[in-house]
Amino acid sequence: MALVELHDIRKTYRVGDQEIAALDGITLSIEAGEFLAIIGPSGSGKSTLMHLLGCLDTPTSGSLVIDGVDVSRASNNELAAMRNSKIGFVFQSFNLLPKFDVLRNVELPMVYAGVPGKVRRERAMAAIERVDLMHRIHNTPLQLSGGQCQRVAIARAIVNNPKIVFADEPTGNLDSHTGEAILALFRELAASGRTVVIVTHDNNIAARLPRRIEMRDGRIRVGVEAAVSDTTPLLPIMPPREGAGA
């Protein structure tokens, strides 16, 4: 069974008297260890899809099973537990807590998981080491550069050892060079067996990922979801192109 299975997922919002279908019957499965992009213009439903996949929201209808757990009808607390243990988030604007230093920011998910302080510290250090930021461990986000902030965010996303990492426009706020470095980091994560889903509207990024899902008007565009061949080289990093990150 696939890690993530969606069957005929619909999500409708009510605006006044009108019902707007943000997702209109999505069927999709994601295998463990996949590295894929969800692309599409704004309003195509890719953010809504990511919110559902990320257990931030529940669908109006259809079934959504993540790692064997049906989350389409889960309660608030069950969703929170899923987000905490099986899902990691990386945001465009980093979303670190500015009052805490790097270590505390990375520790935060484990606080809600109830991990004891000593273990928490050890695991946070390991995650920070993985993103190569040990020298900035006691700095606050305001003292870090954008790329460093995003590394902290990645460390935070993986610290609870989740099955899937979702990244929402992770390079959107970074210059193209730093963006490439962050992408490389995601590649490493994917290469070590974690499922990584990048939501973006940047085709330059999506084009280099093994699998792309293109969204349009709440549906997956048929025919486009052809897997890029597995032989597509993931490394080395491509030189920055003009327009990247725009």
Place this chain on the structure above:
Amino acid sequence: MNIWFALLIGLKEILAHKFRSFLTMLGIILGVASLLSMFALTEGTAQGMRQTLAASGGVERAEVNNKDPSEELQDLAFLSPGRTMIDVEALRKGAPLVDLVSPEMDMGNVAISHLNKTIRLQVDGACPEFLEIGKFEVAAGRMISQSDVDRVTRVVVIGSDVAGELWPESPDYVPLGEVIRINGIPYQIVGVLGFSESDSAKRKRAAGVSASQDERRARRMGKTKKKPANRYDTYWQKNHVIVIPISTMFNDFRTGSGADGSANFKLDRLSFRVADLTLFEETLNQVRAVLDRTHRGIDDFGFDTREEWFDNIEASIRATRTSGSLIAGISLLVGGIGITNIMLASITERIREIGVRRAIGARQRDIFIQIVVESGVIGFIGGIMGLLAAAGVLQLLVQLSPAENAPVMTLSAVAISFSFAVGIGVLSGLYPAWKASTLDPIEALRYG
């Protein structure tokens, strides 16, 4: 989420905005300070009043006083002899519920002199029971005895301040055996009573000197400008008492003082002590029954009990406490509203942070606890600062208030005020916490 971690975050949040947090706490600080000061003031007044009551004999002491007989008996009123020694004997023998009976005859504004020194005070003619019923203690010598009363001796027992006033040049002199003249008649001092003062006056004296010592010293130094002592003050009266045997009082001063020049047998005061306070009413009935006989059925007497006084004290303290609590409570409430207001502003500031926390796995409960703990911590710190402020205010009030009513900070008052502060802090965090925890994580992440 761990409660300690929530506390840590709360403290961090408060420290991040020190001045704002202080302003938020100010309402709680003032509320706690006023609540605690009010408690301490009423407690001080209450203690002062209770001590004064106890010093004058306590609730178990009652007095038989004169009363106009009822209308239908008024024509026969002359038949009653009034309060006399006959009543005393009758009560001693016929009222077992009464354990002490103390008759008194007194004379006001009597010249008390030693050599060329004369002072004017009230003199009481009394029995030995006077000592116990009035809660006096003998400091030196002895109290007048039953044999003094029986043998009509001219002996006198004086209050501690009387000695000081008659022998002003040596304040610590114990004038046992000295002879003083009461309206010219010589009496020998056989006893000096102990100095009596309230607990808080005692505490005050521990640091400095007593008011009466001060008074004497000032007079010795020739300073005439002093506050006149309050002669209605229970403690002043107790320290200026002059007691002679009641029989001697009658013989020396009462044989010709009746309305028509005849002997005046009437007592000026007739006090008795109730053996068992639980049988207070029964005792009064028994005394009434006995006195009905001796007064030949004329109801020309009534009772003056301290119960009413005691009830009045309690009632007035309750009233002060209620109104004080109300005012302090309103100020605490205002403080609480201030906290709610700031917490609402603070969560609006932190909507994104809340969204992040939710996204990485915080449950609604975790967010709720975090906000409530934070406002609880504001209440806690405000409470502590309020206690300190109250301690400062009370230091000042102790200096300003009269000695016997000095404010007293009790542990329970501190506990009540403090838990009110924390409680208000937590309560005023509930609504903001509920609001924060029900935010939609997606909306919150998108905010700002």
